[in-house]
Amino acid sequence: GESVGLHLPTLSVQEGDNSIINCAYSNSASDYFIWYKQESGKGPQFIIDIRSNMDKRQGQRVTVLLNKTVKHLSLQIAATQPGDSAVYFCAENYGTASKLTFGTGTRLQVTL
């Protein structure tokens, strides 16, 4: 079936370095993608989203890149901080108000 997956379950980076979290999706009809951050014991927190008519979108210290040719999504975090330690999920969606399909998540560990 359609799915969104992540390549790496755990990513360890040093404080101050840039982090890149990757995600592959399989539904070529998906037209909306979103990244969430989930800290232990909390619900997912919205980070950034992107529509399929774009290939890059920037936020505060975060950038999402979308490559529709190879159905790949990435989240870049600049100058990673200890507070960025969490599990990151990508999700995809088709249609205005419908379910998000999530991957299993990548744990980001920031070392000092």
Added chain:
Amino acid sequence: GAGVSQSPSNKVTEKGKDVELRCDPISGHTALYWYRQSLGQGLEFLIYFQGNSAPDKSGLPSDRFSAERTGGSVSTLTIQRTQQEDSAVYLCASSFGLAGVRVQYFGPGTRLTVT
């Protein structure tokens, strides 16, 4: 403003009992979603409401699971005759349900433990 709220935050129940989980969406959000997150896993879609109707119930795992939404606001997820495999965090999300704004905002979840 207030975010999505859920209650209870934790629920421990015995196998075979029924449980009700509640979600209060963000005011003005017409779309409401329930997801389930098992330990160390991603989020699994359960059901979606637009107003009080549920156009997509495809994720409900069995007929023991049901949900309703009243007044276009509060939603209740009911699990009957709970089983141990129902143990998970149940997350609720809401959104404006508009073409231009598709972000779903999540509540803190209800951790359900079936003993």
